[in-house]
Amino acid sequence: MAVPLFDTATALEPLRDRLDEALLRVARDGRFVLGPEVHAFEEELAAWLGARHAIGVANGTEAITIALRALGVGPGDEVVVPSFTFWASAEAIPPTGAVPVFCDVDPDTMCVTAETVAAAVTPRTKAIIAVHLFGNVAPIAAIRERTGLPVLEDAAQAAGSTLRDGDGTVARPGTMGDVATFSFYPSKNLGAFGDGGAITTSDDAIAERVRTLRFHGSADKVDYVEIGYNSRLDEVQAAILRVLLPSLESWATHRHRVDARYRAAGLGELVTLPEAAPGSAPAWHLYVVRTEEPDALATGLGARGVGARGYYRTPVHRQPPMAAFQAGGLADLPVTDELARTHVALPISATMTERQIGEVVDGVAAVLAGR
Incomplete structure (x- = not known):
């Protein structure tokens, strides 16, 4: 029998009626950008993860760029990132004006470690991108303790993963670093019907800047405080993700x-x-x-x-x-x-x-x- 590398269709079959209803709801409502579905999904995702904020953006790549800028990364800075990862983890750094500096990974987990990251840190390092590669969980706490630098979790491949610490507390990727990014590309564990992404954080100041940056550098589309992006999760994808998240x-x-x-x-x-x-x-x-x-x-x-x-x-x-x-x-x-x-x-x-x-x-x- 054939065994596909990915099977994204079978899991959706029991949800088809609810997905159809969600699409019709958006079509009838007529609000397609930053409407009630996006707002509701952001709240539901944040609650599910255990983060204070989740902000929908257009895709996982722009999520990284925007999250780095919200951390204050800019021209003249360096960002440490693994080389054994998807291209976007590093591609998203140069648009901030910063330079990617590549680090090695652990041979067993295939994720960065505190040691591999520390070996790449210089006085110009402004942030670390720790990728939860293939769904495995990078040691965020150890990296923060070793380097003292802000850590961005690239959690694009880790929706649904968990980490239990020594006292039995369970945490999810998206809540361990200063800020985290997700991709909802259709093949992901939580995949939409097109592109989509999110940035999560429990830091109110980071969340506020992310919301400004994703909306042209403005809070109201009248006054602009910086050069931002047109990077927003749309209502159709948010409605679909709301159906899928409970599964x-x-x-x-x-x-x-x-x-x-x-x-x-x-x-x-x-x-x-x-x-x-x-x-x-x-x-x-x-x-x-x-x-x-x-x-x-x-x-x-x-x-x-x-x-x-x-x-x-x-x-x-x-x-x-x-x-x-x-x-x-x-x-x-x-x-x-x-x-x-x-x-x-x-x-x-x-x-x-x-x-x-x-x-x-x-x-x-x-x-x-x-x-």
Whole structure:
């Protein structure tokens, strides 16, 4: 049987009537920008996460740029960011006038650590971008304690993940740093029917500046206090996200179970599995494993109808447009380079079945045995 890398449709089937109703509600109301649906979704998302503020924006990339500016990042500053991540994590820095400085990651969690971040900090560093990569949870508290710098959580891939600390308190990505950003691109754990994003924070001053920046640098479209952006989550996407948000917990729980079933089925005997950060329960957005010939494995699985692919084969710091920001030469990031060479994503979804899990494990075994 075919097993897609992503299955975003099956989980939506029980919600189709409610989604249709939401779309019709927006169409009949006639307010399409910063209306009641956006306001309600912002309140519901903030409450679900445990943050004081959630502010909808146009997409996850602009969310990072706006959040950095709200932290005071500007020309002459540096922002530390991992290279083993999606391009947007670093692409969003230069529009602030700041320069990206690349750091390495942990080989097991594939996230930044306090040590890898600290190694890249200079006197010009104004902020840290810590990516909760593939749904794993970066050690935000340790990074803040080690560096003393503001931390922006790039939580685009971590909706539904949790972290339990030593006293049993459970926190969600989006509430651990000074500010956090989300993407609601359709393939995300919480995906809209188009582009969308959000910025979350419990700092009132940051939230106020974010709201001003997303709306042309104005609070009222009459008086303008700075150069801002036209970056607003629209009513249609907000209405859809309001329908989906209550299901995110159960979808994340199912993703945890798929990880457990992969392990029980012996996948870890064939490839190197991702390791959850200590205390975390990742809602795996991507299930990224490692093997010596990842592209050959992906090709072989594809021939069997099983989706698989590499994502960050060329790390961000090695992409040509980033050369201009590395005047001293390319950063030396050995773990990043190794992960880029050896990783491959296998199927995972909120509705993946036991049979599909078996197909993936059997397919990996067959392809590797054939080589």
